[in-house]
Amino acid sequence: MSDGRIGLRRFDEGDVECIRLASSDPDIPKATTVPATFTPAEGLAFIHRQWSRAENGEGVSQVIVEVDSDRAIGLIWVALRPQRHVGGLGYWVVPPERGQGVATAAARLAIPWALVALDLRRLEAWVEPENLASQRVLRSAGLQREGRLRNFLTIEDRSSDALVFAVIAPER
């Protein structure tokens, strides 16, 4: 999948530098399984976990790439929620590549694909109220804010409210 500038594809082991850059971010390791202390072995284990998500029926995790170079610059993931036909969207972009529309482009590619390929009727995202950049991404990708879940997220030992954003599949 590609819009000509940004693409999504399956992870491969050559993408380990992207995991190293994600590990260097203060926030990504707190909310994901990206290792807080990077080693090549931990980076490869992270990539292998992304493969196993589809095999285990947890969802689909893809790497975000710059199309011209095929360089990995982020991750976008659609989790299958326990509720039938409901998915959850998550993503991150490595720090040097932020502020250039990468997450927005990736979400615009992933959402229509996921609604059809994963037979979703609802795709939602949970975001911390302070994460204004992520809320901009979700709105730009067509999700609407639905409400606020108090103390819904636990990040390390800290509780946080979550804002819920969602998009509904068109009638088929």
Ligand SMILES: CC(C)(COP(=O)(O)OP(=O)(O)OC[C@H]1O[C@@H](n2cnc3c(N)ncnc32)[C@H](O)[C@@H]1OP(=O)(O)O)[C@@H](O)C(=O)NCCC(=O)NCCS
């Ligand atoms: C959130 C994140 C994915 C955004 O990635 P990105 O590629 O920089 O996002 P984009 O460039 O597509 O869009 C960012 C939008 O947020 C806006 N933005 C950026 N920083 C902002 C801030 N501090 N306050 C308000 N808006 C901000 C940008 O102006 C842009 O909005 P626009 O399209 O209306 O101009 C990235 O910062 C990240 O990986 N953060 C850590 C992980 C994370 O928070 N993931 C999401 C969990 S819900």
